[in-house]
Amino acid sequence: MFSTIDFEKLRDLFVYTPHDPLLFGSSLFLFLFLGLLLVYNYLAKTKNLKIFTLIVFSLFFYYKAAGIYFLFLVLMSFVNFYFGKFIFITKSQVYKRILFVLALMINLGLLVYFKYTNFLIQIINDLSKGHIDPINIFLPIGISFYTFKALSYVIEIYIEVYQPVKYLRDFSLYMFFFPNILQGPIDRASNFLPQLDNEIIVTKADIGKALFLIMSGLFKKAVIADYIGLNFVDRVFGSPLRFTGVENLLAMYGYSLQIYCDFSGYTDMALGVALLLGFNLMENFNQPFLASSVADYWRRWHISLSTWLLDYLFKPLQIKFRNLRSLGTCLAIFITFFVVGLWHGASWTFVVFGILHSTYIVFSILTNKVKNIFYEKLHLKNTKILKFFKIFITFHLLSMTAILFRADNLTKAVNMLSQITNFFHKEVFIQYVKGYPGVFSLIVLGYILHFLPRSWEPKIQERLANLPIVGQAILFGILIWIVIQVKSAPLQPFLYFNY
Secondary structure, eight states, X not given: OHHHHHHXXXXXXXXXXXXXXXXXTSHHHHHHHHHHHHIIIIIOOSHHHHHHHHHHHHHHHHHHHHGGGHHHHHHHHHHHHHHHHHHHHOOOHHHHHHHHHHHHHHHHHHHHHHHHHHHHHHHHHHHHTOOOOOOOOOOOTXXXXXXXXXXXXXHHHHTTSSOOOSOHHHHXXXXXXXXXXXXXXXXXXXXXXXXXXXXXXXXXXXXXXXXXXXXXXXXXXXXXXHHHIIIIIHHHHHOGGGSOHHHHHHHHHHHHHXXXXXXXXXXXXXXXXXXXXXXXXXXXXSOGGGOSSHHHHTTTSSHHXXXXXXXXXXXXXXXXXXXXXXXXXXXXXHHHHHHHHHHHOSSHXXXXXXXXXXXXXXXXXXXXXXXXXXXXXXXXXXXXXXXXXXXXHHHHHHHHHHHHHHSSSHHHHHHHHHHHHHSOOTTHHHHHHHHOHHHHHHHHHHHHHHHSOGGGHHHHHHHHHHSOHHHHHHXXXXXXXXXXXXXXXXXXXXXXXXX
């Protein structure tokens, strides 16, 4: 009986469990990844075997996240590989365009069906005052990310800046690659696939950087993001009217930090895991809270998405509207950020989020000349004090829109802002610090770590690389111990799994 129960528990570790994806940083992932490294480095001696090993593990990883929908990912890879091939070999520009449009329709059509069908039904119900029942649709985790990966491949072939890869095997690895399948970065095929042309090598420096990234990401996610989210942010966002303006304001600051640590923590671990396997993924964050404008913020936050939209949506729109001059640029910005909002989720909160960001940027562009004259008259141009105030104002504009990310609906978002402006009660701040010392300390620590100059990172990575494997294991063990001491619940799903 005992052995039977153990066998069943072991089997359960390897089958799909709804609402319990295999998470970076979980004990199961660390155990499986260690097994992968052993097979990858000591049994898979050739590049072909290494690629095959990664494909199998990546499919298993996605199966643990999405169940039977791993077959949907396989189908998407097959379809886009052959669309890329046929678009490339087709000589007729007419047929080439037909194939390209068909590829766009299939990719975007599937994304719209899975992600936006019920939102469209809600809009129809609101406009017609009817009642169409929502459809029970399973949203495959990561579909927004790997759809954009597939589209970048097809688009670059169509505009003739990249030639299709020869083997379906290589393209499958690009699509399946488990470090970035669920939550990005949205790597380009032209960046990832050329790495397969060379031998897969992991240097000593790669190991040091990978360990730093994995430990940094795990600390951000498990220690900072999960703790402040579970113990404070979730409570306030759940019922903002039960809390004063001070607490709502601190929850706003807390959530801005939480979503950064959660998302960048995942990215750090993804980059670190990929490095240990011999692959370089693109950077996705560059101290976004140091942004001096909203446009600058999008050059620092979710860089893989913002550059994707810049190259494949904004620039083509800007060219299309070039006869409208500045009005055309503004229109391209509004359309791009409308897509940004919808990409993140099928909800009016995300639509408003996108509209606000576009409004910030357009307003900044239209008032740029007036602002420069004002700065010059006050002798503030290019001064540190002006930069500080730009960063300060930008951070608060972005934090207010972050409320829309977390709030369940527009009413709760408005309630939070109302509490901050009409029911502040500054005397509650001291009570908050005394009542939530752990949360307050981690929020302060999180922002301090974010604002530290990045010049110290290479030095730490070099020291980690030079440590013997025993020393590296001890440091990693200490971090795991800290995580266990701090966490009050199991590792939480990453916030961007919802998007």
